Amino acid sequence: MQNELLSEAILDQIADAVIYADRSGDIARWNRASVAMFGFSSEEALGQRLDxxxxxxxxxxxxxxxxxxxxxxxxxxxxxxxxxxxxxxSGRKLYVEMTFALVKGDDDNVLGAVAMARDVTERIERERSAARTT
Structure with missing residues (x-):
């Protein structure tokens, strides 16, 4: 498998949402986990602002x-x-744990930013519920 194809396969099969936005904040990469987590298809998300x-x-x-x-x-x-x-x-609010990184080109210029996100809504709601009952 070529490196580029392997990279694409990894990004599409990873369990965490991977979102890449260019310097202007437009979404340029939206993996399958992003679709599952946020509900927007790739066609709906790509080219849209991170808003x-x-x-x-x-x-x-x-x-x-x-x-x-x-x-x-x-x-x-x-x-x-x-x-x-x-x-x-759907308009529903999610709690997500995210990590961010800058993406730089060969010349060290910033091309954009990538975020990996994990939905932790159930855990946060469980913790808040437990805190209310104690």
């Missing part, structure tokens, strides 16, 4: 951080998992 899955109240801070990372080539949360909220196509 597609970012709740309204988180958009301003997201774009401040995203724009800063694109211009400075430094990402504050690089590689560190962070818990945040996301939107499903």
């Amino acid at each position: 597609l899955i970012i709740p309204e109240h988180l958009r301003a801070p997201h774009w401040r951080g995203f724009d800063a990372a694109m211009s400075t080539a430094v990402m504050k949360l690089q590689g560190r998992p962070t818990l945040t909220q996301a939107l499903h196509k």
Whole structure:
């Protein structure tokens, strides 16, 4: 199997959502787990702004951080998992644990950013429910 085909197979079969956005914040990669997690098909997501899955109240801070990372080539949360909220196509709010990384070209210029996301909604709701009963 060629390296490119292998890379595509891995991205499409990994259990976590993998989302790549170019420097302008447009979605350019959306794997099968992203479809399952967020409810948008690849055709619906590709070319759309990341706002597609970012709740309204988180958009301003997201774009401040995203724009800063694109211009400075430094990402504050690089590689560190962070818990945040996301939107499903149905409008339902999800809790997701995400890791982020900058994607750089051969010349070290920033091409965009990649995020890996895992739906942890059930765990968070269970923890909150347990906290309310204690």
